[in-house]
Amino acid sequence: MDFDAEPWDYLGADEAVDVEHPVVQTLAARLRTGDDRAFAEAAFRYVRDEVTHCVDAGDRRVTWRASDVLEQGTGFCYAKAHAFVALLRAGGIQAGLAYQRLRDGDRFVLHGLAAALIDDRWVLLDVRGNKPGIDVEFSADEDRLAFVPDAALGERTYPTVHAAPHPVVLDALRSSDDALALAASGLPGEL
Numbered sequence: 001m002d003f004d005a006e007p008w009d010y011l012g013a014d015e016a017v018d019v020e021h022p023v024v025q026t027l028a029a030r031l032r033t034g035d036d037r038a039f040a041e042a043a044f045r046y047v048r049d050e051v052t053h054c055v056d057a058g059d060r061r062v063t064w065r066a067s068d069v070l071e072q073g074t075g076f077c078y079a080k081a082h083a084f085v086a087l088l089r090a091g092g093i094q095a096g097l098a099y100q101r102l103r104d105g106d107r108f109v110l111h112g113l114a115a116a117l118i119d120d121r122w123v124l125l126d127v128r129g130n131k132p133g134i135d136v137e138f139s140a141d142e143d144r145l146a147f148v149p150d151a152a153l154g155e156r157t158y159p160t161v162h163a164a165p166h167p168v169v170l171d172a173l174r175s176s177d178d179a180l181a182l183a184a185s186g187l188p189g190e191l
Helices: 007-011 022-031 036-050 066-072 077-090 167-174 179-186
Strands: 095-104 107-118 121-125
Touching: 022 036, 022 066, 022 077, 036 077, 036 107, 066 077, 077 095, 077 107, 077 167, 107 167, 167 179
Parallel strands: none
Antiparallel strands: 095 107, 107 121
16 A cells, blocks of 8 residues: 555544544444444444445435534435544544446446555555445454455555545545436546
């Protein structure tokens, strides 16, 4: 993995990963009942299971700020990753954002992931949410992804862990007020 910032930046806050927000702080404190591994798993399960993927749920709301994702209980994979990263950082775990380029019919779309430093090892974790055909569990020992890129199709997992959401992703989320319309034709396909 490559990193686009200094180590301490993976504990910091920004507009989308609003670590200091009371909603984030309160939930992180509630989930923090054990060591880093137990906390990371609790946060993973919470975001994966309690925050719906807006497209899976048919929810038109577009969220992008971690606190809004947690309050409204919905978001794209990117937004869910923002929420997961904010919770981890609020609990003192270094975390960042990562992306995949995946084929969706005749186009590429970006898929959002989280990366976390757990037990001195960075792992990629996918909190998009399970559904038929997708079953992702937590692991502190290896990457766990909902989608395995097929290089022959031009798919890939980008190697960089970002301290803040990529501007291409944030611009797409901010520019829409309809998640289903955004999913149909407006998701970014390339970093």
